[in-house]
Amino acid sequence: MYSKLRQHIEKLMPLTDDEFAFIEKHFVFKKFKKHQFMVQRGELVPYNYFLLSGLTKLVYTDEETEKQSILAFAMEDWWDNDFEAYYSRTKATLSMECLEDTEALCLTLDDFNALRTGLPKIEHFFLEKVTAGFLAGQRRILSLMTSSAQERYKQFVGQHPSLLQRLPKTQLAAYLGVSRETLSRLDL
Amino acid sequence: MYSKLRQHIEKLMPLTDDEFAFIEKHFVFKKFKKHQFMVQRGELVPYNYFLLSGLTKLVYTDEETEKQSILAFAMEDWWDNDFEAYYSRTKATLSMECLEDTEALCLTLDDFNALRTGLPKIEHFFLEKVTAGFLAGQRRILSLMTSSAQERYKQFVGQHPSLLQRLPKTQLAAYLGVSRETLSRLDL
DNA sequence: ACCACCCCGTGACCTACCTCACGACTTTCA
DNA sequence: TGAAAGTCGTGAGGTAGGTCACGGGGTGGT
Numbered sequence: 001m002y003s004k005l006r007q008h009i010e011k012l013m014p015l016t017d018d019e020f021a022f023i024e025k026h027f028v029f030k031k032f033k034k035h036q037f038m039v040q041r042g043e044l045v046p047y048n049y050f051l052l053s054g055l056t057k058l059v060y061t062d063e064e065t066e067k068q069s070i071l072a073f074a075m076e077d078w079w080d081n082d083f084e085a086y087y088s089r090t091k092a093t094l095s096m097e098c099l100e101d102t103e104a105l106c107l108t109l110d111d112f113n114a115l116r117t118g119l120p121k122i123e124h125f126f127l128e129k130v131t132a133g134f135l136a137g138q139r140r141i142l143s144l145m146t147s148s149a150q151e152r153y154k155q156f157v158g159q160h161p162s163l164l165q166r167l168p169k170t171q172l173a174a175y176l177g178v179s180r181e182t183l184s185r186l187d188l
Numbered sequence: 189m190y191s192k193l194r195q196h197i198e199k200l201m202p203l204t205d206d207e208f209a210f211i212e213k214h215f216v217f218k219k220f221k222k223h224q225f226m227v228q229r230g231e232l233v234p235y236n237y238f239l240l241s242g243l244t245k246l247v248y249t250d251e252e253t254e255k256q257s258i259l260a261f262a263m264e265d266w267w268d269n270d271f272e273a274y275y276s277r278t279k280a281t282l283s284m285e286c287l288e289d290t291e292a293l294c295l296t297l298d299d300f301n302a303l304r305t306g307l308p309k310i311e312h313f314f315l316e317k318v319t320a321g322f323l324a325g326q327r328r329i330l331s332l333m334t335s336s337a338q339e340r341y342k343q344f345v346g347q348h349p350s351l352l353q354r355l356p357k358t359q360l361a362a363y364l365g366v367s368r369e370t371l372s373r374l375d376l
Numbered sequence: 377a378c379c380a381c382c383c384c385g386t387g388a389c390c391t392a393c394c395t396c397a398c399g400a401c402t403t404t405c406a
Numbered sequence: 407t408g409a410a411a412g413t414c415g416t417g418a419g420g421t422a423g424g425t426c427a428c429g430g431g432g433t434g435g436t
Contacts, residue, residue: 060330069333071326084323116312123311124304130318135272137325138259142248144332145257145365149393168413177333182393184415337423356383370423372385 001029004052005105008077012128013121022119026111032098039096045086047106051078054102055166058082059095059174070175073099073163079129099171149178150186189217192240193293196265200316201309210307214299220286227284233274235294239266242290243354246270247283247362258363261287261351267317287359337366338374 002024009015009023027050032038038056039045049056051074058072058080071094074080082094086109107115115122143152153176157164164172173183190212197203197211215238220226226244227233237244239262246260246268259282262268270282274297295303303310331340341364345352352360361371 060334062334067334069330071329083319084326087319087323120308120312123315124308127311127315127318130315130322131271131275134318134322134325135275137322137329138272141259141325141328141332142257144329146248146250146255170413179394180414181395181416185393358383367424368384369386369425373423 005050009125012125026115027105027107030104030106032102034098034101036098037095039082039092041092041095043092045082045092047108048081048086049104049106051076052103055100056080056096056098056102068174149182152176153186193238197313200313207307214303215293215295218292218294220290222286222289224286225283227270227280229280229283231280233270233280235296236269236274237292237294239264240291243288244268244284244286244290256362337370340364341374
């Protein structure tokens with residue numbers, strides 16, 4: 001159960017058994033059911049989540065129109081959260097919802113900080129992770145600014161072919177930033 | 189000249205004189221003129237830049253249409269670069285161009301790595317910085333997906349009022365992801 | 377002092393995408 | 407097992423914003 005986390009970290013930096021034992025004890029294992037909210041708008045965000053299995057979406061819902069915009073999908077081996085609310089201990093503006101039953105290792109902000117001070121080299125790991133996330137964000141911004149709906153769809157298929165089968169088109173459309181109808185009309 | 193860098197870092201973490209002396213010696217000071225390219229598409233990216241004064245844009249140019257999309261502006265106290273190319277030592281897909289004469293402290297990737305291994309706690313500083321950049325990126329993505337050109341303009345004015353006077357509207361339009369003409373037609 | 381270039385607004389037209397509406401088929405669950 | 411809810415395609419019509427074209431004022435360089 002925790003071995004996935006260890007493998008995940010060791011892709012970027014080696015760990016001694018003692019170090020991993022120290023890391024491990026800050027996480028809590030939790031299970032969530034499909035349709036369950038792991039983060040809910042308006043609530044505090046108790047944990048950061050490292051996913052072991054399943055599939056989630058990170059979504060913003062317009063209060064008037066109820067229209068959803070999906071910021072990210074996450075699955076096995078990914079971190080996901082309303083990071084803004086988590087780090088600042090404020091109420092979530094985003095929601096994170098399970099699209100499938102999912103299992104996660106959960107880390108409170110206090111435990112995260114304890115981890116950083118008790119094992120400073122873990123910051124190297126998180127720096128790499130956040131940098132990768134930052135760069136992915138930049139590519140997404142560029143894609144939204146320069147590409148048509150059709151091009152964005154093709155980019156998505158190229159990058160995440162495995163997700164295509166697991167995702168309803170409605171969700172994919174909300175990620176790409178187009179309506180379900182136009183996504184359905186793109187001939188490919 | 190280097191004191192701005194020290195103040196900048198010490199907003200997030202205290203430094204001893206020895207520590208800062210170690211940091212300082214990895215940077216090189218450089219001056220750039222308006223219209224000069226600090227990073228040019230197709231070239232390698234020798235440095236990461238911490239700006240002391242001036243104003244730059246980070247821009248993607250469509251090869252066919254020549255249309256520009258601006259990913260970021262940067263000014264005093266900001267870091268800016270084609271980070272993707274810098275970290276991976278590949279050729280830039282973005283360009284970074286001076287909109288005013290600017291002065292910068294420049295850090296090669298080798299010096300950056302030397303800095304990280306010689307002073308591990310600096311990773312704490314960069315982790316905070318990159319996290320802030322990641323969150324800003326998420327907000328931008330959401331803004332592009334949910335807001336109209338007019339709303340995005342107002343958000344920009346709210347967040348960067350000082351930049352409004354320094355920027356030609358053409359550049360602002362390229363940042364907001366609309367044409368110069370529609371920006372000019374927004375009544376405010 | 378001039379010329380080239382940038383900056384900015386505006387009119388006319390075009391199109392990618394949105395919204396609303398409907399129907400059929402499938403999955404979920406009480 | 408039946409009702410409710412989710413999934414997906416498609417038609418009709420609307421609109422935000424793009425593109426192209428023009429003109430006038432400002433500015434920097436030789």
